Amino acid sequence: MDDCAARYRRYLEGDDSAAAEIMDELFFGLVFFIGRYVGDFHSAEDIALDVMSDLFVYKKFNFKVSLKTYVYMLGKSRALDCVRRRGRVTFTELSEAENAAERAELEEKVLADERKRELNAALCKLPEVMRVAVHLVYFEDMTYEEAAKVMKKSKKQVDNLIYRAKKELRSLLEKEGKIL
Numbered sequence: 001m002d003d004c005a006a007r008y009r010r011y012l013e014g015d016d017s018a019a020a021e022i023m024d025e026l027f028f029g030l031v032f033f034i035g036r037y038v039g040d041f042h043s044a045e046d047i048a049l050d051v052m053s054d055l056f057v058y059k060k061f062n063f064k065v066s067l068k069t070y071v072y073m074l075g076k077s078r079a080l081d082c083v084r085r086r087g088r089v090t091f092t093e094l095s096e097a098e099n100a101a102e103r104a105e106l107e108e109k110v111l112a113d114e115r116k117r118e119l120n121a122a123l124c125k126l127p128e129v130m131r132v133a134v135h136l137v138y139f140e141d142m143t144y145e146e147a148a149k150v151m152k153k154s155k156k157q158v159d160n161l162i163y164r165a166k167k168e169l170r171s172l173l174e175k176e177g178k179i180l
Contacts, residue, residue: 004067012059019056026068027052029140030075036135037079047078069146072136076150122172130165133158 004025010018027048035044051074055061061070123131129151136147137158148158 005061005063008055008061008067011056022055022067023052026071030071033072033135033140034075034079036131037076038082043082044079047082048075051075051078065149066146068140069142069149072140072142072150118173119169122169125172126165126168130161130168133161134165134169137162 004022007018007021007025011022030048030051031041031044034047035041038044038047051071054074055071061067065073123134126134132151133147136142136150137144142150144155144158144162148155151158153161
């Protein structure tokens with residue numbers, strides 16, 4: 001059993017601090033994952049909060065998969081629903097940040113790691129299914145089996161997607177003269 005599932009069992013037994021631990025571990029990764037679908041941080045945060053609140057209110061998790069996989073499956077479903085409802089994605093400009101201090105801090109973080117930006121740009125050029133597979137496996141540390149469940153694919157399909165994505169990323173980065 002994974003750590004999150006053990007914490008969830010503690011929560012079901014009445015330990016409310018376990019809910020906070022689960023939120024700390026899963027929430028920001030879930031927001032980032034959902035953000036890839038909806039393209040809007042605020043909507044992604046709202047959807048992630050809905051997913052996490054449903055987890056704690058309705059208590060439908062059945063321990064057949066890891067809690068992280070279950071939460072990401074819910075998140076993906078809700079994100080796709082959101083995208084279907086509102087049509088195309090709108091992006092918020094960095095310059096629209098509420099105050100200059102926050103904007104300066106965000107700009108520093110964005111500019112801090114050039115390699116991550118280059119890799120992210122190359123990731124954006126990948127087909128959606130490859131991008132999701134890479135995100136789940138490398139950014140969320142899911143196993144191929146867990147990623148396959150989230151994506152509703154077989155383990156071998158995820159393996160093939162990751163292989164093709166790495167090959168495509170290498171090709172894209174070499175074309176642009178950016179070798180990581």
